[in-house]
Amino acid sequence: PIYHGNLLKNPGWYVTGYQEVLTILKDTRFKNRMPLPQTSKRYEQLKNIQNSMMVFKNQPDHKRLRFLVSNVFTPRMVEQLRPDIQETVNNLLQHVQHRKSMNVISDFAFPLASLVIAKIVGVPKEDLSQFREWTVSLIQTIDFTRSRKTLENGNHITMILRDYFKELITKRKESPGDDLISLLIKEEQEGDWLSDEELLATCILIVIAGHETTVNLIGNSILTLLKHPQQMKLLKENPSLIGHAVEEFLRYESPTQMLARVASEDIEINQTRIKEGDQVYLLLGAANRDHNQFADAHVLDLTRNPNHHLAFGYGTHFCLGAPLARLEAQIAIQTLLQQMDNPKLISSEPSWRKLMGFRSLNELPIT
Numbered sequence: 001p002i003y004h005g006n007l008l009k010n011p012g013w014y015v016t017g018y019q020e021v022l023t024i025l026k027d028t029r030f031k032n033r034m035p036l037p038q039t040s041k042r043y044e045q046l047k048n049i050q051n052s053m054m055v056f057k058n059q060p061d062h063k064r065l066r067f068l069v070s071n072v073f074t075p076r077m078v079e080q081l082r083p084d085i086q087e088t089v090n091n092l093l094q095h096v097q098h099r100k101s102m103n104v105i106s107d108f109a110f111p112l113a114s115l116v117i118a119k120i121v122g123v124p125k126e127d128l129s130q131f132r133e134w135t136v137s138l139i140q141t142i143d144f145t146r147s148r149k150t151l152e153n154g155n156h157i158t159m160i161l162r163d164y165f166k167e168l169i170t171k172r173k174e175s176p177g178d179d180l181i182s183l184l185i186k187e188e189q190e191g192d193w194l195s196d197e198e199l200l201a202t203c204i205l206i207v208i209a210g211h212e213t214t215v216n217l218i219g220n221s222i223l224t225l226l227k228h229p230q231q232m233k234l235l236k237e238n239p240s241l242i243g244h245a246v247e248e249f250l251r252y253e254s255p256t257q258m259l260a261r262v263a264s265e266d267i268e269i270n271q272t273r274i275k276e277g278d279q280v281y282l283l284l285g286a287a288n289r290d291h292n293q294f295a296d297a298h299v300l301d302l303t304r305n306p307n308h309h310l311a312f313g314y315g316t317h318f319c320l321g322a323p324l325a326r327l328e329a330q331i332a333i334q335t336l337l338q339q340m341d342n343p344k345l346i347s348s349e350p351s352w353r354k355l356m357g358f359r360s361l362n363e364l365p366i367t
């Protein structure tokens, strides 16, 4: 469950056991850290923006930044978006109805996640076409496979995003709306709680996080269902299972596969001594298939309950967008199943993006 390795030039402790991953996520002596070293002289734009993102911060900054946005994403607030999300899903499906085939990623999951998060944050619909390229590039910069080329590209995209959001923030300052940007501007002006850079970084983080993993959850879930026709039949006949089903998709094909931490002091876990400064990689996907925690861990069981998977992390950094991701996925999968009689894969093994930290399909053509 804990071994020392060096996968793709990422030396450190690789943790695969459920209990071990959970123990480390609960232990605040394991700190979150920026993917790029502070000392590196290159990629200034990327480094500066990552340095102000809550996901890479520790206390007290983390608590302050998370508190400012947490209200927007509570289950109660998110539930109010249900009619809007349902309407968006219906429109997207109607759009492809006359076609023989659809690409679940580009025709459905991506535009859905994009429209929903854009509305929450306050990004105009017309600008969304650029976001696919931006999120794809930026996710590569925080992945463990990153190369000089992806970092250079990410640095360039950050510059574009920075200018884009600066302009949008100026517009919202002049005419505020009821979106996240306007709310953060108000908090920045009233309380001296948030720097300009943090405001920018929070917008970029939420937009990227809101796009990437939700698309992966919907894509992975549909693919999993198509590979398990008995379970698909069960879900079609018992729509009330959708809540449990989405939790099982999160466990079985976890969109976020790996998190990173650094030990702030010498710590012993399971008789393994982790030294101060050591990097620790938590393999959520592996922990979610640990036989010591889940009966028949490699079997997809949409009725599994309880299902304490770690797909959204655990503890202080537990995914802020989890209620939104759950709701979007439930509505998207349920509606797609209701509206398509007998969906089938066009290619038996669709291609995966070459990432280590994320389980992400390039495309998913179905008929």
Ligand code: HEM
Pocket: 032, 054, 055, 056, 066, 073, 205, 206, 209, 210, 211, 213, 214, 217, 254, 255, 256, 259, 260, 311, 312, 313, 314, 316, 317, 318, 319, 320, 321, 322, 324, 325
């Ligand atoms: C944090 C997964 C959707 C916003 C996290 C973390 C995980 C995760 C594992 C913990 C990171 C860590 O501990 O280092 C997922 C998955 C999603 C999803 C699997 C979809 C299926 C979303 C959405 C949003 C979002 C839709 C945007 C609204 C965030 C933010 C954090 C976070 C802001 C940082 C929280 C903090 O540092 O306190 N997510 N996420 N996520 N997620 Fe998500």
